[in-house]
Amino acid sequence: MDHTDPSAVQAPSARRRLIRGALAAPALMTLCSGSAFAAASTRCLANAQTMPQPAPSGTPAADTYLRVQLYKVTTHAVTPCTTATTSTPVVETAATGKDKPKKPKDSGSADGSIPEPTTDAPCIPVDKFYVKGADLGTYPRGPGIPSSSQYLEISPTTYLTSGSPVSPPTPVVSEGYVSQWAALRFDASGTIVGIGERTSTGGALLSLNCWNSAFPAGA
Amino acid sequence: MEQLGEHWVAFSPLSGETHLVNDTTAAVVESVSREVPVTLEQLCASLAADAGVMPIDAEDLVRQALQMLVAAGLVREVPLPRAAAA
Numbered sequence: 001m002d003h004t005d006p007s008a009v010q011a012p013s014a015r016r017r018l019i020r021g022a023l024a025a026p027a028l029m030t031l032c033s034g035s036a037f038a039a040a041s042t043r044c045l046a047n048a049q050t051m052p053q054p055a056p057s058g059t060p061a062a063d064t065y066l067r068v069q070l071y072k073v074t075t076h077a078v079t080p081c082t083t084a085t086t087s088t089p090v091v092e093t094a095a096t097g098k099d100k101p102k103k104p105k106d107s108g109s110a111d112g113s114i115p116e117p118t119t120d121a122p123c124i125p126v127d128k129f130y131v132k133g134a135d136l137g138t139y140p141r142g143p144g145i146p147s148s149s150q151y152l153e154i155s156p157t158t159y160l161t162s163g164s165p166v167s168p169p170t171p172v173v174s175e176g177y178v179s180q181w182a183a184l185r186f187d188a189s190g191t192i193v194g195i196g197e198r199t200s201t202g203g204a205l206l207s208l209n210c211w212n213s214a215f216p217a218g219a
Numbered sequence: 220m221e222q223l224g225e226h227w228v229a230f231s232p233l234s235g236e237t238h239l240v241n242d243t244t245a246a247v248v249e250s251v252s253r254e255v256p257v258t259l260e261q262l263c264a265s266l267a268a269d270a271g272v273m274p275i276d277a278e279d280l281v282r283q284a285l286q287m288l289v290a291a292g293l294v295r296e297v298p299l300p301r302a303a304a305a
Contacts, residue, residue: 013249014220014227014242014243014245014246014248014249015246015249015250015266015269016269017242017246018242018243018246018266018269018270022270022272023243023266023267023270023272023276023277023280024241024242024243024280025243025280025283026240026241026243026244026247026280026281026283026284026287027240027241027243027244028238028239028240028241028244028284028287028288028291029238029239029240030236030237030238030239030291031228031236031237031238031239
């Protein structure tokens with residue numbers, strides 16, 4: 001069995017490597033200071049806070065800013081509701097003012113039971129646009145920014161957010177991404193402080209280049 | 220000093236900088252001692268023996284390496300002890 005004595009393992013030596021080759025011209029290069037390099041990289045975050053915003057923070061076109069795609073969710077204005085293809089509800093309220101439903105006039109059940117009351121509100125589809133917290137990746141989030149399981153409503157025309165982050169709406173008639181994006185706004189530390197148009201929360205748009213410099217992948 | 224691929228990296232606490240050096244320069248750093256100063260002649264003899272060349276052939280290279288190392292703060296020049304100077 002092979003056995004290697006750990007004490008016999010020697011550290012690599014430049015002198016031993018000289019034996020393998022001729023004595024070459026000496027070379028010494030000074031590497032960049034890591035902290036100085038890091039400070040220079042994050043400077044764009046700080047500079048962005050005071051620079052004029054060069055582009056609208058909501059856009060249907062491609063740009064180089066950190067942004068998130070809008071998510072359209074269609075629900076019904078009132079639930080439960082009745083769609084046009086469904087027969088009109090067969091419920092009426094007693095003339096005496098009592099709310100107890102009566103047996104339908106023209107379509108009673110075979111066993112004579114009274115159907116459950118339903119609303120006759122028509123089903124009106126309502127579209128709302130959201131930013132999904134799950135689409136914000138691992139960026140640090142400030143107050144009012146949705147968590148990965150929350151949505152934040154945003155106007156697709158003004159790109160202003162409204163309200164606070166909410167749970168995904170239900171029930172959903174249809175949902176899906178649309179070809180519109182809202183830019184993310186960051187503070188000087190790289191935390192998302194706003195989405196879409198600037199409000200009182202401030203923050204600055206960041207280009208992908210700036211973000212990648214300040215927060216290289218895997219760092 | 221740590222090996223980094225084909226090269227070596229050395230940190231100078233004096234300047235706070237990190238340097239990348241090749242085998243020749245790294246061998247000079249290894250050959251000098253923190254406790255006992257060595258002369259240029261001793262350095263040349265030692266490294267020439269390692270490389271299998273004549274000391275006179277190594278002198279220019281060792282001198283260049285020392286200049287760079289001193290400038291980078293990795294090696295310090297000290298006055299010769301009285302016994303050696305005599």
